[in-house]
Amino acid sequence: MSCVKVYTELHLIAAQEGLLKNLNFPVNETSFSPAKTRRHIHRKDVIFTISKIAYGGVVFFLAHDKEDMDVKNELLSGLTSTPKYIPGWYRYDKEGSRLNDLCLQENENYYFHRCEMNILKANLKSMCSSDVKNSILVDMGSGNCEKTRLFIDHLLLNQEKLDFYPIDISQEFLLDTCRKLSAEYAGRLDIFPIAADYETGINKLSTCSQTKVILWFGSIQSLEAADQIRKLQMLKKTMTRDCQLIFSVDITQNRESVMKAYSDFHARQLYMNSIWRLIRDENCDVDPDNFEMEVDFIKNNSADTMSFVQVLIRAKQANSFTLLWVSPWR
Numbered sequence: 514m515s516c517v518k519v520y521t522e523l524h525l526i527a528a529q530e531g532l533l534k535n536l537n538f539p540v541n542e543t544s545f546s547p548a549k550t551r552r553h554i555h556r557k558d559v560i561f562t563i564s565k566i567a568y569g570g571v572v573f574f575l576a577h578d579k580e581d582m583d584v585k586n587e588l589l590s591g592l593t594s595t596p597k598y599i600p601g602w603y604r605y606d607k608e609g610s611r612l613n614d615l616c617l618q619e620n621e622n623y624y625f626h627r628c629e630m631n632i633l634k635a636n637l638k639s640m641c642s643s644d645v646k647n648s649i650l651v652d653m654g655s656g657n658c659e660k661t662r663l664f665i666d667h668l669l670l671n672q673e674k675l676d677f678y679p680i681d682i683s684q685e686f687l688l689d690t691c692r693k694l695s696a697e698y699a700g701r702l703d704i705f706p707i708a709a710d711y712e713t714g715i716n717k718l719s720t721c722s723q724t725k726v727i728l729w730f731g732s733i734q735s736l737e738a739a740d741q742i743r744k745l746q747m748l749k750k751t752m753t754r755d756c757q758l759i760f761s762v763d764i765t766q767n768r769e770s771v772m773k774a775y776s777d778f779h780a781r782q783l784y785m786n787s788i789w790r791l792i793r794d795e796n797c798d799v800d801p802d803n804f805e806m807e808v809d810f811i812k813n814n815s816a817d818t819m820s821f822v823q824v825l826i827r828a829k830q831a832n833s834f835t836l837l838w839v840s841p842w843r
């Protein structure tokens with residue numbers, strides 16, 4: 514029997530109605546009450562249980578994965594679009610990752626991280642089945658691995674050694690985190706960092722035939738709705754019947770809580786890092802003082818789509834700036 518488990522705490526539920534519906538999960542059965550702290554839903558044919566797929570060998574390692582993604586072209590395409598945008602992942606360089614950590618510690622309105630930690634601490638044993646042995650651990654957007662450590666400790670109760678595949682676009686920060694983990698779990702954790710965007714990381718996973726416990730915390734909602742579905746469907750293809758995917762989403766509909774969380778000084782610093790990084794990495798002569806941040810909560814009750822937080826970095830007045838690597842004839 515296939516099984517999707519849904520864990521809730523307060524207004525946080527580890528499943529999102531629109532998302533589950535798009536994954537063919539019967540949404541009318543997920544009308545859980547936030548008052549209940551936990552609820553299990555058993556269904557056949559749920560997306561996360563898939564028949565076995567044949568794989569080749571394991572081909573991984575930190576190489577120069579970031580080059581797989583053409584950062585400059587992605588930036589150019591965003592900055593020449595209407596309206597202009599900077600891809601969300603761009604704010605996560607080493608400085609962005611540091612600002613993200615600071616935000617988790619200092620932003621007392623950021624309920625999501627705290628709820629995730631509470632849910633994980635209270636439910637870890639039932640989330641991560643204890644009969645999983647010799648599995649590998651994958652972490653999508655691993656960050657500082659605070660939540661991941663809970664799973665590493667848990668899995669190491671049942672196996673002598675663990676192979677760990679953190680996937681994160683923030684290369685330097687990823688490597689620093691891996692060094693710390695390596696020292697902490699000396700001899701028991703083999704780490705294969707994948708410094709890449711999610712899709713490159715998932716494609717690399719597809720060559721790996723071991724049973725996987727895949728984590729995705731704190732970040733799936735940073736992707737557009739269609740992109741969330743796309744990446745979950747890609748992950749599905751890497752999974753066999755014994756694999757587990759454990760991810761969290763925020764279905765808060767309380768405008769006031771959301772606005773407080775994302776308007777906080779530290780959250781703003783993290784978003785502004787996109788502009789600061791343009792200056793640092795791309796030699797761009799943009800003036801950060803010419804921009805102000807606007808946060809809005811776009812509520813959407815339709816089961817097909819989702820509510821989301823919109824963050825705009827709006828120019829106070831018309832201005833132009835130069836990206837030195839862009840040909841003037843382009």
Ligand SMILES: C[S@@+](CC[C@H](N)C(=O)[O-])C[C@H]1O[C@@H](n2cnc3c(N)ncnc32)[C@H](O)[C@@H]1O
Pocket residue numbers: 601602605610613653654655656657658659660680681682683709710711712729730731732
């Ligand atoms: C909000 S943090 C979450 C970190 C951690 N999972 C947690 O729960 O605390 C998002 C993480 O995802 C990474 N990230 C963001 N966009 C990404 C992308 N497109 N591909 C890979 N990693 C990405 C960031 O570098 C960052 O470490």
